[in-house]
Amino acid sequence: xxxxxxxxxxxxxxxxxxxxxxxxxxxSENNYYLFWYKQPPSRQMILVIRQEAYKQQNAxxxxxxxxxxxxxxxxxxxxxxxxxxxxxxYFCAFMNGGSARQLTFGSGTQLTVxx
Amino acid sequence: KAGVxxxxxxxxxxxxxxxxxxxSPISGHRSVxxxxxxxxxxxxxxxxYFSETQRNKGNFPGRFSxxxxxxxxxxxxxxxxxxxxxxxxxxxxxxxxxxATYEQYFGPGTRLTVT
Numbered sequence: 001x002x003x004x005x006x007x008x009x010x011x012x013x014x015x016x017x018x019x020x021x022x023x024x025x026x027x028s029e030n031n032y033y034l035f036w037y038k039q040p041p042s043r044q045m046i047l048v049i050r051q052e053a054y055k056q057q058n059a060x061x062x063x064x065x066x067x068x069x070x071x072x073x074x075x076x077x078x079x080x081x082x083x084x085x086x087x088x089x090y091f092c093a094f095m096n097g098g099s100a101r102q103l104t105f106g107s108g109t110q111l112t113v114x115x
Numbered sequence: 116k117a118g119v120x121x122x123x124x125x126x127x128x129x130x131x132x133x134x135x136x137x138x139s140p141i142s143g144h145r146s147v148x149x150x151x152x153x154x155x156x157x158x159x160x161x162x163x164y165f166s167e168t169q170r171n172k173g174n175f176p177g178r179f180s181x182x183x184x185x186x187x188x189x190x191x192x193x194x195x196x197x198x199x200x201x202x203x204x205x206x207x208x209x210x211x212x213x214x215a216t217y218e219q220y221f222g223p224g225t226r227l228t229v230t
Contacts (some may be wrong), residue, residue, distance in 0.1 A: 031216050037221075042223070043203060043223065043226075044221065044223050044224075045204060045205060045207075045221035045224075046221075047218060047219075050217075050218065051211050076229075077129065080214070091158065095217055099149070101146075101163045101170055101171040102148065102160040102163060102171055102173070103148075103160065103207075104157075104159035104160070105157060106157075107157050108157065
C-alpha cells in the first residue's frame, strides 16, 4: 500500500514571498502520478499541479512549481509571489498508474499567507 | 462546462437512520469516485464507479454502498448511521477509467452531521 506523508501541519508566509511545502511518499510502483490539491475554507478541492513519475522535468503552473525527486520519493510544492488567496489547506496525493483509480492523500499542510 | 455538483450540501441525521448522497459529474466524465474527509482520519477513498460498475473499493464497512446510473450520476448510501460517520463526503469525476485520464475534479462536498 502507498503512503503519503506531509510533515508540516501548519506554515505561514508573508504576501509576495516564496514558500515550499514538503511531501514524501512510499511506493514500490514505478508508474504513478502525484498531485497537489488546494482546499480553501469553502472546502472545494482544487487541483493545483500534477506530475507524472515517468517525466523527469518538474511540472510548473504559473506561480506553482514542484521539485520531484523520484529516487528520494519526495514531491515538494513551491509557491512563488504568495497571495492572500493562496491561504488554504494543501494536500499532496498519490495515484498508482496501474489502477489509476484512487487517490491516496497526505494529512495536509495549512498554509496562511500574511498581509 | 459545469463542474461536479453534489446534493444536498448539508445534512443532519440521527444515529440509526440511513442517508443517500448524490453526485453529478462533469459532462462527458464517466468515472465517479467518493471520498470521506474527517479531522481524525483525513481523506479516505470510499469507492469508484465507471460505466455503472464499481471498479474499486476502499476499506469501509458494508454500511457504505453506492451505485452509478447510465447518465454517470452517482449516489452513495450509508445505512445505520453512526456518530463516526459525520464527515465531509467528496465526489470526484474524471473522463475515463484508464491511465490516460487520471485527473480527478472534485465537487463542493456534502457535510453530513450525525447526532
